[in-house]
Amino acid sequence: RKEVEQDPGPFNVPEGATVAFNCTYSNSASQSFFWYRQDCRKEPKLLMSVYSSGNEDGRFTAQLNRASQYISLLIRDSKLSDSATYLCVVLQPSSASKIIFGSGTRLSIRP
Amino acid sequence: EPEVTQTPSHQVTQMGQEVILRCVPISNHLYFYWYRQILGQKVEFLVSFYNNEISEKSEIFDDQFSVERPDGSNFTLKIRSTKLEDSAMYFCASSGRDSNTDTQYFGPGTRLTVL
Numbered sequence: 001r002k003e004v005e006q007d008p009g010p011f012n013v014p015e016g017a018t019v020a021f022n023c024t025y026s027n028s029a030s031q032s033f034f035w036y037r038q039d040c041r042k043e044p045k046l047l048m049s050v051y052s053s054g055n056e057d058g059r060f061t062a063q064l065n066r067a068s069q070y071i072s073l074l075i076r077d078s079k080l081s082d083s084a085t086y087l088c089v090v091l092q093p094s095s096a097s098k099i100i101f102g103s104g105t106r107l108s109i110r111p
Numbered sequence: 112e113p114e115v116t117q118t119p120s121h122q123v124t125q126m127g128q129e130v131i132l133r134c135v136p137i138s139n140h141l142y143f144y145w146y147r148q149i150l151g152q153k154v155e156f157l158v159s160f161y162n163n164e165i166s167e168k169s170e171i172f173d174d175q176f177s178v179e180r181p182d183g184s185n186f187t188l189k190i191r192s193t194k195l196e197d198s199a200m201y202f203c204a205s206s207g208r209d210s211n212t213d214t215q216y217f218g219p220g221t222r223l224t225v226l
Contacts, residue, residue, distance in 0.1 A: 034214075043202055043217035044154060087154065097142055097159035098167045099215065104153065 001026045004090050006102040014110055017078050021105045023088030024070045032091035035062055035073050037084040038104065044087055047073075075107075083109045113137045115218035117203050123224045124193055132188045132221045134203030143186045144204040144215060145178065147171070154202065160186065193225045 006023045013019050025033075033050035048055065050062040050071050061074040075082055088102035116135045124130050136143050145157040158168045160178055177189045186205075190197055200220045206213040 038154075041200075043219050045217065046214050049214070097144070097161070098156050098169070100156065101146075101154040 003027065003100045004088055004102040006086075006088050006105045008103055008105060010106040010108050012108045012110060013078060015078060015080060017109075018074065018076050019078055019107060020072055020074045021086055021088075021107075022070050022072050023102055023105075024068075025088075025090045026069070027090075027093055028066075028069060029093035030090045031093055033062075033064060033071050034089040034091075034099075035060075035071075036087040036089055036101075038087055039084050044089075044101075047086070078107075078109050080109050080111065083107055115203055115205055115216050117201075117218035117221050119221060120219065121222045121224070123226065126195055126225055127192050130190050130193055130223065132190075132201050132203075132223070134186045134188070134218055135184050136186055136203065136205030137216060138184070140205035140207050140216075142166075142206045142213075142215075143178075143180070144206075145188045146202045146204065146217075147199040148202065148220075149196075149199045157188075190223075193223075195225050198223055198225045 003026050035047040036044040037047050038044045048057050048062050050064050052064055054063045059076045063072045085104040085106050087104045090100050092098045118133045143160045146154050148154045156169050158172045158178055159166045175191045179187050200222050202220045203218040204215040206215045
């Protein structure tokens with residue numbers, strides 16, 4: 001099983017739609033989780049950290065399910081500018097600094 | 112807003128040549144990282160650096176690679192003898208005082224092309 005696994009997509013949804021991505025991780029001891037977005041040929045940029053209690057930032061909601069070892073990202077009222085690749089990121093539990101990236105889920109919002 | 116900067120934005124080199132990629136992390140950050148992303152593939156961790164020494168490295172980071180913080184602001188990645196398969200985007204990142212929770216901020220990357 002891959003350390004961090006994501007559906008590569010692409011997800012192609014109309015503007016205004018709600019879309020959700022899941023990401024699974026293999027190490028049950030993992031503690032820190034993040035969602036980054038990456039535009040084509042650009043650097044990854046933090047979208048949000050994922051907390052045990054779940055967290056929301058505007059149109060974005062992140063959830064953590066430790067029992068099933070997955071994290072999710074929900075985007076409501078999607079905008080054209082949300083088109084990007086969304087990267088699931090997990091901090092290695094045995095490490096203070098090594099983060100593992102998923103392969104990313106491509107999202108394309110159409111007008 | 113402070114940001115991580117990287118130079119050059121694009122480096123073209125011949126196989127077997129040495130390259131040095133440069134990064135200026137955010138000024139009050141203590142942890143520094145290098146990642147690479149081969150075109151069409153995922154971002155891969157190479158190395159982390161704290162308190163003037165390597166704290167973690169991946170299996171990719173072999174003897175051909177080295178990192179250095181030559182002064183108070185720069186953080187460099189050296190590839191001693193480049194191979195074709197080293198062609199990739201190299202991202203530098205930095206984070207603050209708590210590497211467990213602090214966000215890693217990424218620079219815009221250096222695209223390395225090995226011919």
